Amino acid sequence: MCPITTVLFLLVALLALIYVFLTWNFNYWKKRGIPTAKSWPFVGSFPSIFTQKRNMVYDVDDIYEQYKNTDSIVGVFNTRMPQLLVLSPEYAHQIFVTDFRSFHDNEMAKFTNKKVDKILANNPFILTGEAWKERRAEVTPGLSANRVKAVYPVSQNVCKKLVDFIKRQQRMASSEGLNAKDVCLCFTTEVVSDCVLGISAQSFTDNPTPLVGMIKRVFEQSFGFIFYTVVANLWPPIRKFYSVGLFAKDVEEFFFDIMKKCIQLRRENPVQQRDDFLNYMLQLQEKKGLDTVELTSHTMTFLTDGFETTAQVLSHILLMLARNPKEQQRLREEIGTGELSFEELSELPLIEACIHETVRIFPPLLTARKVVTQQHEFVNKNGVSVKVYPGDVVIIPVNALHHDPQYYEHPESFKPERFLEVNGGSKKFRDQGIYFGFGDGPRICPGIRFAVTQIKAALVEILRNFDIKVNPKTRTDNKFDDTYFMAALKGGIFLDFTERQ
Template sequence: MCPVTTILLGSVVLVALVYVFLTWNFNYWKKRGIPSAKAWPFVGSFPSVFTQKRNRVYDIDDICNEYKDSHSIVGVFNTRLPQLLVTTPEYAHKIYATDFRSFHDNELGLFTDKKVDKILANNPAVLRGDEWKARRAEVTPGLSANRVKAVYPVSQDVCKKFVEYVKKQIKMAPSEGLNAKDLCLCYTTEVVSDCVLGISAQSFTDNPTPLVGMIKRVFEGSFAFIYFNVVANLWPPIRKLYGVPLFSKDVENFFFDIMKKCILIRKENPLQQRDDFLNYMLTLQEKKGLDTVELTSHTMTFLTDGFETTAGTLAHILLLLARNPETIRKLREEIGTKEMNFEELSELPYIEACIHETLRIFPPTLYARKLVSETYEFVNKNGVTVKVYPGDVVLVPVNSLHKDPKYYEDPEEFKPERFLESNGGSKKYRDQGVYFGFGDGPRICPGIKFATTQLKAALVEIVRNFDIKVNPRTRTDNRFDDTFFMAALKGGIWLDFKELK
């Protein structure tokens, strides 16, 4: 046999072996009597991860739409790993809430290592088992209503600066309008850094601190981190040998350094103490004996969860308000003109309904990936049962449930009235398993009160001071960005602001 023939034959054999390796278990679910979504080598059931031509959530939505009327569960493949996708709100609610014990953890915890990524690996959203319970119990008191109330004056002050900043931007606004996401990120960076650390990020000046840029870098997404997750799904044992951080080393060092400085300033000025989150963390440090790494990772929970998610939500609320002038009119009637205290701000049902409706249309978590912690049996609509075991992954199609016309009439339309208490409020939809704006169950977002307070405070001032219109540069549908892991309008949100006289 000539060398060329040998090489060609070897190449064919190698390709065949790789193909078999990638596809050999594609009949995993069918053998168990469960329908299986179409899957391809390397990409599994979610080709958009690799094509980048649309957001991955649309692959999930397509599968749900195909199977939800006939099946409550369907098999899918993440590269080559078999996972289960639930299609009914009943199972979604069980996974999040009533049967939480069997779905205690999030899959992301499998891909993080405290030695490699100290900040992300210590986030309560990533921690598993007893570690999560302990961290949750430590963090939650720092986000109590009383503590949020204590820093509310800080929020009010930042809101006034925000209004002045928008007025300044209007004067030099280009024809394509102002970038709403950038505006809102300036606001959340300033309010969160001040409320949490007691420092100003100088977000509304021409010379913001490096904090603003570093926050953006955290959420730009690490290609290496994404690539590692793909490889780890192809060959899970690599997780024990190697890890890739979401936070790059310089970003991690920056936040550790800023925490050290904030702690030092606070300790050197005991008369300037205030009942904020850093004060709570310092008290916790003394009580628990936390080192700087633990203290920073704890505090970063407040920072990272508050910056991007709240900024994105606020930008999308402004977009939907700009599309619906009648909603703005109703908000102005509700908020009036007088200064509000914390209790009055908390009692604004229509503005709260606007927040929930925005989170329904643009949910921060587009789909949840839950790690099975105890053996659980699913029953399909045709009566076939299947068990999942600890270590398996079950997907909850949050976006698909949020947009199901069976539960939401005209699901792409912005109708805040759905979430008014007179119509059952957000609790009605959570109990039905069709609303997860802040999550649900024991792992529901611990910062709900803080986030809604910041959103309400900003919206009150914006609506009072500006007329908002959608710039023609902004798309008219709700299409998600092709690659971002949270819901974000494709092409960005560009708005025109006009100061009210």
């Protein structure tokens, strides 16, 4: 055999081995009597995460549409790892609520290392088992109704600054209008920084602090982290000795530094103490004996969870109201013209319904990926049962359930009346297993009360001062950004704000 032939033979053999490695278990679910979505070598059932020609959730949605009428579960592959996609609302509700113990943890924890990613690894969304239970018990009191009420005047003050900021920006705006996401991120940065740390990020000035830019970088998806998750799915043992952080090191160091300075400032000025989240964390530190890293990572939960998600939701609500001027006017009539107390703000049914309807259309959590923590058995519509074991992953297609016309009439339309309390409110849809805007069950978003209060307060001031219209630059459908991990309108949200007389 000549050298060239030998090289070609070895190359073909190597490629064949790689192909077998990538596909040898593609019959995993078929052998168990469960239908399997079409899968490809290396990319598995979700090719869009690699092609990035459309948001990966659309791969999930396509599988859901293909199998939802014939099956309640379907096998999928994340690269070469077998996972189970749940198609029925009943099973979705079980996973989040009634059988929570069997699906206690989130898959993201598998790719996070405390030594490499201190901020993310200490977030309650990532924590597992008893560590999650302990952290949840520590964080939840810091987000109680009384504590949110205590910082409500701070939120109101920031909202008035937001109105002045929009007025200035609109006067300088081009024909493309204002970028709603940027405006909302300025708001959430300012309100969260003030409510949590007691400092101003100067978001509404011409010279914002570095905090604003760093917050944007927190949620820029790292290619290294994405590549690591792919490799870790192809070869799981790598997780034992190598990890990649989601947050860049300089970003992590910046937030730890600013936290240390805020803690020191608060301790040096006890007269300026106020009943905010940082004050709560300092009390917790004394009670639990937390070191500086633990205290900082605890407090970062309030920061990282409060910036991006709240800004996304608020910007999409403004979009929905701009597209629906009648709903915009109805909301104005509900909020009235007088100053609203915290209690009065909490008792506005239409504004609450608008938030839930927007989150249904643009859910921050596009899919929920849960790790099996106790053996569990699913039964398919044809009677075939399959067991999943600790370490397995099940996927809940949140976006697909939110947009299924079987559960929501005209699902792409903005109809906040669906979520009015007289019609059962959001609880009705959660109990049916078809609404997971803020999650559900024991791991429901702990900051939901704080986030909703900030959104409501901002909407009240914006609607009182402006008529909102969609700028022609904004697309007319609800298509998601191709690569962003949350639901975000592709191309951005550009709005025109006209001052009301």
